[in-house]
Amino acid sequence: MTVLYTIVPLEDVLEGIDDDPAPTMVLKLGGLSLEVEQLDGFQAKVVRLLSTDPEHYLLPHCQPGAVIDLK
Amino acid sequence: MNGQEQPATPGGSGSKDKAVLQNIKELGQISRPQAQEPEVQPFHCLTIIGQIEGHMVLPPRNKTTKYEHVIPQLVAIEQNPKIKGLLVVLNTVGGDIEAGLAIAEMLHTMKTPTVSLVLGGGHSIGAPIAVAADYSLISATATMTIHPIRLSGLVIGVPQTYEYLDKMQERVTRFILEHSRVKADVLREMMFRTGELVRDVGTVLVGEEAVRIGLIDEVGGLGVALSRLAQMIEPDAEGGVQ
Numbered sequence: 001m002t003v004l005y006t007i008v009p010l011e012d013v014l015e016g017i018d019d020d021p022a023p024t025m026v027l028k029l030g031g032l033s034l035e036v037e038q039l040d041g042f043q044a045k046v047v048r049l050l051s052t053d054p055e056h057y058l059l060p061h062c063q064p065g066a067v068i069d070l071k
Numbered sequence: 072m073n074g075q076e077q078p079a080t081p082g083g084s085g086s087k088d089k090a091v092l093q094n095i096k097e098l099g100q101i102s103r104p105q106a107q108e109p110e111v112q113p114f115h116c117l118t119i120i121g122q123i124e125g126h127m128v129l130p131p132r133n134k135t136t137k138y139e140h141v142i143p144q145l146v147a148i149e150q151n152p153k154i155k156g157l158l159v160v161l162n163t164v165g166g167d168i169e170a171g172l173a174i175a176e177m178l179h180t181m182k183t184p185t186v187s188l189v190l191g192g193g194h195s196i197g198a199p200i201a202v203a204a205d206y207s208l209i210s211a212t213a214t215m216t217i218h219p220i221r222l223s224g225l226v227i228g229v230p231q232t233y234e235y236l237d238k239m240q241e242r243v244t245r246f247i248l249e250h251s252r253v254k255a256d257v258l259r260e261m262m263f264r265t266g267e268l269v270r271d272v273g274t275v276l277v278g279e280e281a282v283r284i285g286l287i288d289e290v291g292g293l294g295v296a297l298s299r300l301a302q303m304i305e306p307d308a309e310g311g312v313q
Binding site: 002003004005006007008013014015017019021048049051054055056057058063 | 167
């Protein structure tokens, strides 16, 4: 159940909603788990952080959108 | 592992940088996986930008504030004794009503002093988040749109009954009324005003107007916001605006 309360027209918000999302995988990194989307080569983009330690959510490399070098 | 153990090698900041580089080389990580930096800034800054994303993952063209990341960040800020205050910078077009209300409720119940600053725009669900802080500011040219949920809203998976939307609306209205000085009849009148918005009913408030009706506490920018935070921590400190 989702209710959107926004000034942006609905068709703009939902543009591309039917496209399949990129596949993700869970990466263990330094004791925490990150859900990442594999980019080209040896890089991965953080989609979500899976942790119960709130301090982890302040780490810059765990923010959604951060790119991690897997090399 | 061994790269991590040697950040304290003597020789100043140059060797520290080297240790970081070595970390990247040895461990394949951009930054060291250490939660506690030696110096924690007294104020943290939380930006609420774009659409507020809740239960539904929005298409990638939207710039979103992710609810599930913001909530634990607020917990971390509240728990960390070194973080003395939180500045919430709002430039949002709205978004998921429940996620937005959840962020507003978290902010409101925090013991850490909070100041919100509306820059650019704090529309729709941005309004409850702005008023949830201990003190709210709006820049002189920033705007806030007050409008009802039903006309531009989206309901997925529930019967679109009038009562249901009315209840949703009531939660937002009540939150704003309880946490700001705005009067109920003024807010309702603004919400259903016709002629100001093209595809919707509602009101656009620019800077000073939001303060005049009591929605926001003061017109100001970053300087005022930071001195207000400093004042909340040490009431005797100078820098206040009377």
